[in-house]
Amino acid sequence: MTSKNLFFKLLRERAKQSLWLIALSILTAFFAFPVASAVLTGYTLDADRISSMAEMSEGLLTVEASRKMAQAEAAEIFYHQIDPAGPLLILLLTAGAVICGLAGFSYLFSRKKTDFYHSIPVRREMIFTVSYVSGILYAAVPYLAGLLTAAVLVQVKIMPYTLDWGRILASFGQGMAFYILSYSTAVAAAMLTGHLAVSVLGTLVFFFWGPAILLLIRAYCGYYFQSFYYLEGVMEKIAPEFASPLLFQIASSGERIGIRAAAALASGLVIGGVSLFLYKKRPSETAGRAMVFKASRPVIKMALMLSSALGASLFFCEVGGAKAWGIFGLICGIIISDCVIEVIYHFDFRRALAGKRSAAAGAVLSVFVFCLFRFDLAGFDTYLPDASEIESVGFECHNLYSGLRKDRATVTITERRNGEISTYSSYPEEREVLAQMTISDPETVKAILGIAQGGISEIKNSKKPVQTPELTVNGAEGEPERVMGRVVIQYHLKNGRTATRNYYMDLSKVWEEAELIYASRDFKEESYPVMQLKADEIAGANFEVFGIYSHVEAEREKIAELLTVYQEEFYGLTLDEQTEEVPLGFIQFKTLEMQEIIDEIREKNGDYTWFNDFAYYPVYPEFEKTVAVLREAGVEMADRLTPDRVERIVVRDREYTDEQYSENAGAVTYVEEGMSLHRTGEETYLEITSKERMGEILKASGSYGNSDLWESDTRFGIEIYLAPENQENSHFFREGTEVLYFDFVKGKIPQFVAQIFEQQKENPSEIDFPSFTG
Known part of the structure; x- marks a missing residue:
């Protein structure tokens, strides 16, 4: 009982000495919760705004319906405001934790105050606990009071709707858990240092050194390991967010915030326990010194030298554009960080070169890690497992x-x-x-x-x-x-490990x-989702050609047959056929799940064209069975684009211009045999109206559509102008389509096209069309 009374008595005395801190917490909570909530809620529920919402809906919403929507919106805004992983509380809780943590133990930075506290007949454990708990209460009480006050204000405004009070209280508990983690980290920094300025620097180190070194490791892997893909194994599990209280809180939004908050609380209490141990071991005479424990000095110094040297090396590599600059940056980072740390340790510029042993150890460590990446000492890029x-x-x-x-x-x-x-x-x-x-x-x-x-x-x-x-x-x-x-x-190795390489x-x-x-x-079964589909999973099929998406009109039995023959023929597709042949079109097999989502979207007048963006697979001329089933279903494919459906074709030389062909682009310099050459400045176009020549063009070209695997010739661009009677044929072409854009298949440019452009390039004034027989 005596111990309990002593604890509360010391707690009251501590509060009297920390009135400025309590006042700051109350003031912050007042503006962060009641005032901010009143402003946001007042704006959201403003009568003029609600009336404007009703007017803008063009009769879809009444004023009362708009008011209810605004009330629901006000509740959501409040929930976002009090979210512990939201920007407001991340800033306030982290800053408050650091201020309370360092201010609560600031007496340790003064020799007189330290001697006074340690001379009173109270155990060190009690003194630490009082200071530690005080820092938590100074934040928790104003936080809870401000939060509940703001919640009541919002609740009154949104009646008859009811706020989720369980969610509000849960947010308070989660916020305090993150606060305790950051607070304990700041306290630990205070336990290791004997000066306020150094304790601030120590807190920054605890908050940011871990993420910095992890990001540096990833950056070094990406820069020096040419086959690097992403971190695996232990390094994959140690994300930067786990190395910093601040990043841990930032990354804790969403459904996992409860688990993250519990982990933050447990980690904070463990760090608090470590801080208590350090407090008991802390000599009183170390007040005013930079570092309290001699054993921690070389460890912290080596860690900071490592990150500084690696960071400086990478910086100079990027700025200088050569790896040689990395060595210069490494040396600079080692020397400068060593000097700065020693100056901070001793508060004396003349001691910049002190601590030669720790400096040598830090330099060796930095050089070793640098060489590990620079010269791939672990053999990362040469790794090749046995079959x-x-x-x-x-x-x-x-x-x-x-x-x-x-x-x-x-x-x-x-x-x-x-x-x-x-x-x-x-x-x-x-x-x-x-x-x-x-x-x-x-x-x-x-x-x-x-x-x-x-x-x-x-x-x-x-x-x-x-x-x-x-x-x-x-x-x-x-x-x-x-x-x-x-x-x-x-x-995927037999020992359970995974190794990934990128070339x-x-x-x-x-x-x-x-x-x-x-x-x-x-390979095809594991790569292509269509190869894993079963007939009983299919609801239908779609077909795309020239940007037109249409439904394959067939019974489910026929669709099942189509899937079977397509898979059979796709298994036999070779890489040469894939890269050299132009598809006749692209087919999509809709699963029952896809169809269910499409039906739901269609019922609610939504946009279901997202499904046109994926899962379309090429149909090649060699797929005879697939083509036969599609033709039986009335599907028109790319081979139905014949010269009879084309008015003219323009072949554009991209080596001279990227501008689209225009009928009035320039003078017609030559006309012969259904072909005319247009030239203006450096722009050259060949216009073709001959059915025979257009047929050659169509056989040697195609549209990429949903495929980008077949190789095209990038020199020439082909513009196919449709005959007027086909421009309104929405079954095969998009309604109103006037021109289609094709490319030549690589290595299949018609001879007459290549000769014409080659000759006009060599001798622009003499081109003899009749000499080109194809």
């Missing part, structure tokens, strides 16, 4: 299949307050898809390892980090064409392996 160690593989290469994420999109429906609905699509992360892929066929895994070996060889031969190249790059004269692409390989490489060197992978049934 016997692999359980399965996840594989992604845009050149083989560009829709790995997109074709796994999900469409979400949200309903607004006015009853309207909005839809949006979201895509899984690439690494999530790779983690789900289980390519295990031995021959396919061997081919993937061959590609990985090619990527490693390319890294070894490179002298600087590879930048993201274009998909296709022409080689120098006399050299084979390079096909540059990005490959991501995720190894930018010349795929032409491993094209045989790429062909083997694409021909693999295992």
